[in-house]
Amino acid sequence: MAKKITIDPVTRIEGHLKIEIEIEDGKVKDAWSSGTMARGFEALLTGKDPRDAPYVTSRFCGVCFSVHQMASARALDAAFGAKVPWGGTLIRNLVMGAEYIYDHVIHFYQLSALDYIDIMAIADYSGKDKDLLAVKDKIVSLVKSRDTFPLTPRYEPDEFSVKDPEIVTTAVKHYIDALKMNAKARNMGAIWGGRTPHYQNIVVGGVTSYPDINQVARFRTMLDEQKKFVEEVYIPDVLAFGTGPLWPLATMGVGGGHYNYLSYGAFEKDSAGKDLLFPPGVITGLNPADIRIDKFDPEKITESVKYAWYKEKVPVHPYNGEQIFNLDKKGAYSFVKAPRYDGNPMEVGPLARMIISKNKDILGLVEKGAKPGAVARHASRAIETKLVVDACYNWLDQLQAEMTKPGFKIHDTEHWNPPYSGMGVGFFEPPRGALGHWIKIKDHKIENYQAVVPSTWNASPRCENGVRGQYEESLIGVPVPDPENPINVVRVIRSFDPCLACAIHIIDPQTNEVRKFIVE
Amino acid sequence: MKEKFILSKGLETELELKGLSRRDFLKYCTATAALFGLSEFEFTAGIARAMETASKKPPVIWLEGQDCAGCTIAFTQILNPPASSIILDTISLRYHETAMAAAGYLAEKAYDETVKKGGYVLIVEGSVPSADDRYCMIGGRSFRKILEEAAAKAGAIIAVGACATYGGIPAATPTKGIGLDKALPKKTVINLPTCPVHPDRLAGTILYYLATGKVPELDKYGRPLMYYRELIHDNCRRRGHFNAGEFLTDWNDPKQREWCMIQKGCKGPLTHADCPIRRWNDGINFCIDCGSVCNGCAEPGFYAQMTPLYTVEAETLRKIYAQNEKPDKENT
Numbered sequence: 001m002a003k004k005i006t007i008d009p010v011t012r013i014e015g016h017l018k019i020e021i022e023i024e025d026g027k028v029k030d031a032w033s034s035g036t037m038a039r040g041f042e043a044l045l046t047g048k049d050p051r052d053a054p055y056v057t058s059r060f061c062g063v064c065f066s067v068h069q070m071a072s073a074r075a076l077d078a079a080f081g082a083k084v085p086w087g088g089t090l091i092r093n094l095v096m097g098a099e100y101i102y103d104h105v106i107h108f109y110q111l112s113a114l115d116y117i118d119i120m121a122i123a124d125y126s127g128k129d130k131d132l133l134a135v136k137d138k139i140v141s142l143v144k145s146r147d148t149f150p151l152t153p154r155y156e157p158d159e160f161s162v163k164d165p166e167i168v169t170t171a172v173k174h175y176i177d178a179l180k181m182n183a184k185a186r187n188m189g190a191i192w193g194g195r196t197p198h199y200q201n202i203v204v205g206g207v208t209s210y211p212d213i214n215q216v217a218r219f220r221t222m223l224d225e226q227k228k229f230v231e232e233v234y235i236p237d238v239l240a241f242g243t244g245p246l247w248p249l250a251t252m253g254v255g256g257g258h259y260n261y262l263s264y265g266a267f268e269k270d271s272a273g274k275d276l277l278f279p280p281g282v283i284t285g286l287n288p289a290d291i292r293i294d295k296f297d298p299e300k301i302t303e304s305v306k307y308a309w310y311k312e313k314v315p316v317h318p319y320n321g322e323q324i325f326n327l328d329k330k331g332a333y334s335f336v337k338a339p340r341y342d343g344n345p346m347e348v349g350p351l352a353r354m355i356i357s358k359n360k361d362i363l364g365l366v367e368k369g370a371k372p373g374a375v376a377r378h379a380s381r382a383i384e385t386k387l388v389v390d391a392c393y394n395w396l397d398q399l400q401a402e403m404t405k406p407g408f409k410i411h412d413t414e415h416w417n418p419p420y421s422g423m424g425v426g427f428f429e430p431p432r433g434a435l436g437h438w439i440k441i442k443d444h445k446i447e448n449y450q451a452v453v454p455s456t457w458n459a460s461p462r463c464e465n466g467v468r469g470q471y472e473e474s475l476i477g478v479p480v481p482d483p484e485n486p487i488n489v490v491r492v493i494r495s496f497d498p499c500l501a502c503a504i505h506i507i508d509p510q511t512n513e514v515r516k517f518i519v520e
Numbered sequence: 521m522k523e524k525f526i527l528s529k530g531l532e533t534e535l536e537l538k539g540l541s542r543r544d545f546l547k548y549c550t551a552t553a554a555l556f557g558l559s560e561f562e563f564t565a566g567i568a569r570a571m572e573t574a575s576k577k578p579p580v581i582w583l584e585g586q587d588c589a590g591c592t593i594a595f596t597q598i599l600n601p602p603a604s605s606i607i608l609d610t611i612s613l614r615y616h617e618t619a620m621a622a623a624g625y626l627a628e629k630a631y632d633e634t635v636k637k638g639g640y641v642l643i644v645e646g647s648v649p650s651a652d653d654r655y656c657m658i659g660g661r662s663f664r665k666i667l668e669e670a671a672a673k674a675g676a677i678i679a680v681g682a683c684a685t686y687g688g689i690p691a692a693t694p695t696k697g698i699g700l701d702k703a704l705p706k707k708t709v710i711n712l713p714t715c716p717v718h719p720d721r722l723a724g725t726i727l728y729y730l731a732t733g734k735v736p737e738l739d740k741y742g743r744p745l746m747y748y749r750e751l752i753h754d755n756c757r758r759r760g761h762f763n764a765g766e767f768l769t770d771w772n773d774p775k776q777r778e779w780c781m782i783q784k785g786c787k788g789p790l791t792h793a794d795c796p797i798r799r800w801n802d803g804i805n806f807c808i809d810c811g812s813v814c815n816g817c818a819e820p821g822f823y824a825q826m827t828p829l830y831t832v833e834a835e836t837l838r839k840i841y842a843q844n845e846k847p848d849k850e851n852t
Contacts, residue, residue: 044693049828055815056823059689062590062716085772183597187801194810195800196597197590199718201810203830208811210777325694327654411771 019471019493028489031468031475033459042323045449050076050418050441051204057437057451058198064103066189066198067430068437070096071233075437076204077412078424083313085409086271088206090399093267094219095199096428097392098189101226102182103431104350104385107497109178115491116241117168118157124165132169135176158487162245174233181229188222193217206411216268216400224394227389231384238382242365246375253371255492259286260344261352262386262457263441264296264436266429267391268416270398277391278384278429281356284344288366293356298425301436303452304338304463307331315340315464318438319423321450321464337461338469339452347470348433348457349496350380359383373474374495381431381497418444430454432497458496471496578730579640581631581670582616585663586656586690586697587646590716591681592616597801598719610730614640627688638673641729643722647683647690647697654767655695664703671704676729678710680717685742686820688715692827701742701820710735711742713793715817720798721747741820743792752788752814756780770834785830787816790839 004269022030041060045053053076057068077084084092125136161494162168186196193199201209242250265280280296304316309332311324326332338345346352351372354362361383362376370376402408418441426437433454440448460469468476471493478488584592614634634640644667649655653662671677679700682688690697700709710729712721725744728736736744753759761767762780769783770776782789791814799806807814816826 041689041693046687049831051830052827055829056689059590059715062588062593065593066588186597187804188799190804190810192810194805194807194812197593199810200812202808203812206771208771210771210774212812325655327652401680409772413770413772 004304019475020390021475021480021486021489023483026479026481027477028478028480031472033336033461033469033471036385042449042451045446048446049444050079050439050446053284053437053439053446053449054202054204060451060453062197062490064099064430064432066099066193066199066202067096067428067435068453069199069202070430071426071428071435071437071451072439073202073204074426074428075424075439078426079422079439079441080204080415080419080424081422082205082412082415084206084412087211087402087408088410088412089268089273090395090402091207091209091211091410092202093395094392094399095193095201096430097388097395098185098193100388100431101230101385102185102189103220103497104381105178105230106182107381107431108234108238111497112378112491112494113171114236115494116160116162116246117171118161118163119172119489121163121168122172123167124391125169127166127169131173132166135169135173142452160246160249161487162241164245167240167244171237177229177233181226184222185226188219188226191219191424193224202477203411205413205415206409208411210410211403213400213403216396216403220393220396223389223392225334225349225502227393230385235382235386238378242370242375242379247370249488249491250365250370250373250375253373254478255374255377255474255495257347257470258345259372260284260341260346260470261286261347261355262296262341262348262434263353263356264427264429264434265428267388269394277387278353279357280427282341282346283352283356284342286355286372288363288372291355292357293358298427298436300342301452302340302343306338307461308334308337310337317365318436318450318452319425319440319448321448323450334461336456336459336461337452338463339457340463343463343465344374345460345463345467345469345473346434346457347474348454349377350384350431350433351377352433353429354380354383370387374492377495377497387407387433406435420444433457455498459498471498498520537621575782578611578675579613579614579634579637580611580643580726581634581640581674582643582645583663583667583670585644585646585648585667585684586695587681587683588716589645591645591684591722594716595680595719595722611641611726634671635670639675640673641726642670642674642677643686644677644679644700645681645717647687647699648703649690649695650698650702651694651696666704667700670698671707676710676735677704677707678712678722678725679742680712680722681713682713682817682822685709685711685713686822688713688817689823692824708735709742710738712746712747713743713818713820713822714795715815715822718747718793718795718798718800736747739792743818747794748792748796748818750794751794752791752793752795752808752818755794756788758806758808766809777811781811783832784813785815785828785832786813787819787826788814791816791818795819 008257020032021028041056045056054069054072056158057072058066060068067112076082122136122247125132162171189199190196192201192207192211192215194201200205263278263280265276265278266278269275269277282296283293283294285292299317302317303321304315305311305313309325309327309329311322311326312329315320355372362380365379366372383511420443422441424439428435434457435454436452438450439446458470462468462472474492475489478492480486533834588741648664648667653664656663677700679685683697684699686699687697687702688699691699700707701711710725712718712725721744724747725736736746739745739748753762758780759780760777762782766779767780768776768781769785780786786808788808795806795814796808799809813830815829816822819826
């Protein structure tokens with residue numbers, strides 16, 4: 001029987017997210033997800049010049065930077081009646097493409113891979129590859145220098161951890177290579193974005209960066225290097241892991257959750273704007289044998305604050321949302337609101353996008369027996385990184401052709417000044433999932449501003465009906481044979497690419513003992 | 521030759537005395553490595569070395585308040601010198617909330633030990649919520665309390681980014697974020713504003729302090745003169761167009777591509793920083809060179825006094841023109 005849970009409100013981390021779970025019979029029985037820091041940006045924007053919004057909202061996050069700049073600019077485009085010239089859209093897409101490539105690669109190697117490998121296997125590498133031998137030498141000399149190993153991973157490797165010496169040694173080498181690629185991808189974005197983190201060039205009506213041919217060539221050269229890495233390193237690694245040692249985790253579908261998926265759609269492929277790289281759509285209760293995709297209707301989005309530290313209010317559409325804090329509210333456990341689509345919690349992000357676009361690679365894995373969950377999320381991320389790389393070439397070609405035409409434009413100058421009144425929504429699909437910004441303008445100023453971010457969808461607390469958010473639901477039933485070593489919990493949470501540090505508390509129902517584990 | 525141990529007996533004993541097991545210590549190293557983009561083993565070896573020679577290397581504590589982690593990310597992208605070499609060879613990073621995430625209670629212990637000894641360099645990212653401490657709580661304690669405690673025995677204090685220096689964007693929110701200028705009014709703080717911090721300026725400030733043992737010469741807002749002495753406007757390559765009265769009004773006009781951005785709200789004439797010289801992302805670009813404006817993020821008045829960001833409001837215009845009427849230094 002589960003006892004009353006003691007909650008340690010916030011742990012000593014750069015903590016915006018806290019997860020508490022209750023274990024019974026070696027499995028997660030219940031889970032709570034809490035956001036624990038607030039700044040109140042949306043309230044700040046009220047009364048401001050609407051053109052400030054893309055700059056200010058970019059500062060929501062410095063890790064997945066500038067995705068809010070994009071969504072905000074799109075909300076303003078709609079509210080101002082601005083028509084972004086195709087040249088402006090192409091440059092927006094290209095700098096966002098650079099952000100995608102940086103973000104997905106860093107997630108796999110720097111933030112996740114170490115959860116899946118037993119780094120000590122390197123000592124058994126017996127191949128002849130010079131680079132791998134160098135990695136091995138380095139590690140072996142460290143191991144030899146003392147009686148116990150200095151390379152203890154975060155958690156003890158379990159039966160799913162990759163132990164093949166060749167794969168592990170290669171993965172560690174790629175981990176180091178990925179760091180360089182990552183900085184280079186950020187520099188690629190800065191060619192038009194101005195700098196990172198936080199681009200400077202995306203404004204209402206388009207972009208500020210009038211391109212020249214040298215920049216196109218420079219971007220292309222840097223993209224070539226990224227493409228090579230994605231195709232020859234990143235994708236093969238994910239496939240080797242996912243269809244190899246991690247296949248049992250994939251077929252068990254660890255970290256599945258509600259099986260509801262939402263994508264707003266993003267990335268115009270051509271100037272007509274109808275054909276999107278990531279199409280919009282909604283799936284409620286996925287049946288892999290018969291995937292039914294409903295049309296996405298923005299009116300069906302509501303936000304519940306029943307369990308969040310905000311003034312009590314019935315669930316409302318984001319246009320009517322407010323952000324009035326109530327830090328003393330009973331029952332509340334998060335600064336994150338609970339967004340719902342047609343009343344249902346949704347998963348957003350790479351897996352949602354790939355299923356909704358019926359991507360043949362991800363469906364192929366499902367046909368072979370993989371269930372949507374933690375492993376499928378990593379696979380989806382790799383698959384769509386390749387899609388974005390290819391799309392970047394397409395956009396570059398189009399930009400090069402476009403900019404030599406007379407009357408080439410990057411900005412809708414006619415609609416630069418704020419209208420007296422207006423409203424608009426800006427949807428985008430950042431690496432982490434569906435993002436929406438809603439704006440109302442009155443007297444040329446912002447009357448109301450609301451953002452529903454990917455982490456809000458995935459990390460949401462319970463809603464009015466007590467239904468868990470997606471992180472919470474995806475942890476139910478996850479095997480945790482040893483509460484001291486909750487490696488599967490870490491794997492599940494990390495597979496969502498939380499851009500927040502998060503603390504995991506494990507409560508043993510028998511002893512009511514609280515053990516702290518942190519996912520960084 | 522004597523084998524070089526990764527963890528010397530002395531260090532191990534010391535760790536044990538501090539209640540840290542070897543496994544715990546290595547776990548902490550691993551987490552720190554991930555953040556700074558280092559391979560686990562390089563970092564583990566490096567940090568072990570660093571701790572063994574801790575007497576020679578100044579300990580550093582990095583605190584985060586109301587932040588977006590942008591300054592941390594910016595610092596990790598520094599290439600020359602790489603952030604890794606600063607962390608491994610130059611300083612002894614004892615505490616970084618994001619970095620030490622893999623071991624909450626270990627972090628707390630390392631933090632306590634370092635604070636007890638005093639004399640460390642304290643780096644702060646993010647603002648302090650002045651409306652209610654509960655808007656930013658760490659380990660059940662308010663960020664304000666933690667900051668005051670850490671500042672009391674610090675050898676030097678560096679505020680990084682617009683939020684930690686003067687409040688930045690959170691200053692204008694209901695949480696009323698304040699910078700160290702208000703949170704620690706009695707302390708000397710080296711302020712490195714801009715949103716986010718420029719990694720070169722942070723690395724350079726640390727290196728200067730370590731080389732000389734002194735705080736670099738500061739202006740009246742606590743900013744090192746070596747980075748913030750001059751106005752953006754004075755070093756802007758669009759300055760000639762400003763003097764000629766050529767102002768960009770249409771981003772689509774190739775003729776205007778290099779014209780002055782004042783009509784679009786540029787705060788360069790009011791902002792002190794070396795961005796036009798230093799540039800960003802390894803010299804690839806910076807705000808004004810991507811056709812955008814300077815938003816004044818290096819100034820104490822950012823963001824409240826810089827809004828609206830993209831238009832010439834009466835007050836800004838008045839200030840800029842008042843400044844322009846001063847005698848031109850180069851020509852006198």
